[in-house]
Structures are given as C-alpha cells and as structure tokens.
Amino acid sequence: xxxxxxxxxxxxxxxxxxxxxxxxxxxxxxxxxxxxxxxxxxxxxxxxxxxxxxxxxxxxxxxxxxxxxxxxxxxxxxxxxxxxxxxxxxxxxxxxxxxxxxxxxxxxxxxxxxxxxxxxxxxxxxxxxxxxxxxxxxxxxxxxxxxxxxxxxxxxxxxxxxxxxxxxxxxxxxxxxxxxxxxxxxxxxxxxxxxx
Numbered sequence: 205x206x207x208x209x210x211x212x213x214x215x216x217x218x219x220x221x222x223x224x225x226x227x228x229x230x231x232x233x234x235x236x237x238x239x240x241x242x243x244x245x246x247x248x249x250x251x252x253x254x255x256x257x258x259x260x261x262x263x264x265x266x267x268x269x270x271x272x273x274x275x276x277x278x279x280x281x282x283x284x285x286x287x288x289x290x291x292x293x294x295x296x297x298x299x300x301x302x303x304x305x306x307x308x309x310x311x312x313x314x315x316x317x318x319x320x321x322x323x324x325x326x327x328x329x330x331x332x333x334x335x336x337x338x339x340x341x342x343x344x345x346x347x348x349x350x351x352x353x354x355x356x357x358x359x360x361x362x363x364x365x366x367x368x369x370x371x372x373x374x375x376x377x378x379x380x381x382x383x384x385x386x387x388x389x390x391x392x393x394x395x396x397x398x399x400x
C-alpha cells in the first residue's frame with residue numbers, strides 16, 4: 205500500500221513539473237518579452253581605400269551577428285551583415301535577409317526596442333542620412349571637417365536568412381588614414397530581439 209502511494213505521489217509530481225515547464229512561470233514569461241537580449245558590442249574595422257577610385261575601392265567587411273566574427277574576404281561565413289561602399293559605411297544583408305530602419309529622436313535605451321516599432325518598408329541598404337528630424341533615413345551624417353558622425357536614435361533591424369531578428373546601432377565613427385588612403389572604424393551595439 206505504501207509503495208502504491210509513493211508511486212502515485214511521484215507520478216503527480218512528474219506531471220506537475222512537466223506542466224510548469226510547458227507553460228513557464230510568470231518570471232520566465234516576463235524575461236522572454238524583454239526586447240533586445242544578449243546585447244553585444246563590436247568594432248567594425250573597415251578596409252583602406254582611395255576615395256578617388258570610387259566606393260568599390262573599399263571592398264566589403266563581413267559580420268556574423270551570432271558569433272561576432274568579421275573578416276574582409278567572406279570565405280569564413282556565414283555572415284548576416286555586410287559593410288560596403290566608401291569607408292565601408294553602408295549596411296547591407298546577403299540574399300534571404302532584410303533590413304529596416306527606425307529613427308527615434310528620443311534615443312531610447314537599446315534594450316527597450318521592439319520589432320513592431322520598425323514599421324518602414326525593408327530597404328536594400330542603409331548608410332548616409334539624407335533627411336532631417338523625423339525624416340532621418342540613415343545611420344550617419346557627413347560633415348566637413350569632422351567626417352562621419354553616428355546619429356543617436358538611428359536603429360537598424362536585421363532579419364537573417366534563418367529568420368532571426370537583430371537590432372543594431374552605431375555608437376561611434378572614426379576615420380583613419382590620409383586623403384588618398386583611408387578607412388572607417390565603427391563601434392556598434394547589437395542584440396537579438398525576442399519579442400514583438
């Protein structure tokens with residue numbers, strides 16, 4: 205009789221544990237709705253090129269949003285984001301991925317972003333800003349003599365070919381070199397968005 209009661213108690217406990225793990229506790233559910241998780245930082249080191257030779261002189265810098273790996277050849281991929289054009293200042297994604305842009309003048313905490321805020325249509329690339337105020341449409345301004353300046357509140361949504369969604373923003377921009385051979389070096393912050 206005692207054995208039967210003990211077996212029944214273990215069975216009830218096992219079913220209860222399974223039910224809890226399937227539905228998740230309120231704390232687990234709350235954590236899952238955090239906007240941007242696993243926020244990471246990286247430095248994107250552009251390739252040297254001569255601006256007089258055009259945008260293609262700078263080649264491409266490839267970046268993996270999962271591992272943080274980057275290179276200038278692209279053979280060690282897969283990669284989720286490409287930095288192309290003059291000073292590698294234009295963001296693009298490989299086939300199967302998509303880009304969206306969001307400008308929030310209030311420059312909220314990166315961790316509060318939600319995918320539902322990115323209501324603009326997907327674009328092929330994001331680079332220099334050509335708008336102002338609410339019409340801001342790029343991640344940087346170019347002002348002589350300061351050069352490239354990252355815009356606070358400019359956010360990029362990257363959806364990978366594997367359907368993972370990341371938010372990315374530039375935190376700094378520095379030019380290195382001379383007038384005939386230079387490159388851009390950019391600080392970025394990025395993380396996986398796991399909510400709507």
